Amino acid sequence: MGLPLPFQPSTPYPSTHPPTHSPMTILLKNILAIYQRELHSYFASPLPYMIAAIFWLLGGFFLVATLLGPQGILAQAAMADQAVQMGMPPAPPFDVAYEFNKGYVGLLGSLSLFVLPMLSMGLYADERKQGTLELLATSPVTNWAVALGKLLAVVSFYIAMVLPLMVCQAVALGAATPPTGSGVFLLSHLGLVLMAASILALGMFVSSLTESTVLAAIMTFALILLLWLVDAIAQGLPGVLGQGLGHLSLLKHFTDFTEGIFDTGGLVLFLSFIVLGLYLTAQSIETLRFQRS
């Protein structure tokens, strides 16, 4: 005990307690802290980089294929022109820029369905695995704030993934004559982000149920298949039932957005899915964490 302890505090421990802020400020600060930490973790681990790389590779390939491929939109337009020159009756005219935007964002949506489970799988499963859920659950932060911060972070990351592809697409659309308006273009991407946010919210809930990221990814993917199935059934079913199911289908409303149709019902549906995901996540942390350990 002769050695001086490196631990020996040089200052007495301050015993002042923090002044209290308004609950709203504290809530916002907590959400921001969770958001920053979550976003920070994407840059510190290799997986998100790989996911982004694959997304950009396939997204770029789809861009080229949709625009310039043998079945691409330009080839189709050229064939329609040729048909007219050969004296055939003219096919109904179509807006190349519009069709390109609709087809491409639709493809991005399908691609996202495969990528989103990988983004959401670790949101809570990793916290469970690292034991940090115990820190979050015993800190004066509501489960809502944690879930919202996390969702905002992962949606931000998704937007960061979509942005470069958006730029490429904007370049292609900029070359269109006559020039196209940006309304449909922006609306379709808004639809894309809203659909992604809905699925990420549900994926976050799935992630909060398990300690295994792989299991979370598989279960989220199964959930997406189910949603897709609902869409397929809705299209096949005649009458009121089919229509009702169709109103609940994420994919149908996403397609509406890509077609430039802004429907408040669609917006409400997406927001409902997001709130549902947040609610289920908060509830699952409140109740299900008790059954683990």
Place this chain on the structure above:
Amino acid sequence: MIEVEHLSKTYGSTAAIQDITFGAQPGEILGFLGPNGAGKTTTMRILAGYLPASEGTARVAGYDVHTDSMAVRQRIGYLPESPPLYPDMTVQGFLNFVATIKGVPSDLRQKRADVAMDHCGLLDKRKVLIRKLSKGYRQRVGIAQAIIHDPPVIILDEPTVGLDPRQINEVRQLIKGLAGSHTIILSTHILPEVSMTCDRITIINRGQVVATDTPDNLTARLSGEAAYELEIKGDVDIAQRLLAELAPVRQVLLLGPEHLPEHHHRLRVSAEGDRTLGAVISTALVTAGLELHELRRQQATLEDVFLNLTTTEIATSPEPLVAEDAAEPPAT
């Protein structure tokens, strides 16, 4: 500051803890001692509001941990069994994050992080990724995150696990330094830890409180009872009867004959604390014509108390300190 009353927790059909009652006064260090699997972590988690109890109540700083969870969360610092760390953050970044979610105002955050790092000897590691820290340093970061917001109540679940002896000593000094202005409850299965740091000890075994007292009183409780071990040659039945007839003797046990020559027997005698008993025993045996080869008085330590309280021997003693269902074979 901490009041636990009739707390029980069952997982499915197995009871982790049953009817636990104990408490800690403000500024006190309470040691929560028990063998592995005794229910220490479960109790800690209930106190921290991470697990709900099946029955009973727990109050921290006057707030019920279940119904006033948020109020309790604001007033506790909690180090779980495995330190909750984000491996991809630096020590400083992590502590700043914890300070934020614990509600430390932004202008105080840096200062608090510095003080916590100073107390835990982390100042030279502030820029290091937690992933690259050794287990001992991770444990220190775990302690730092529990004290960063200067909570009135600190709950430490096995704070010295994974540390080397020097670090253990440092952590003990740190904990002692926090006492007075903070109420601390720490769990451990290491005995010297509680006898050195704690003001009071609650010993639990198989989910039940076996004893609550100061370290000195607990030791005294056993040393009030003297134990002698002796080796004799001759008729062991006569010896046992003789010894049992002596006034202060409570119990005579025949120990195993391992490593003994033929006709030699080893006996253990427990009695009221009487330092002159040795002479009485030897006289009695020798007058009866038995050969006394060895006579040794045993000192009670806290370790004996612990072993006594957490193994089955106690169940056969005149004053059982454990409830009946603890009388199963001791866990090895």
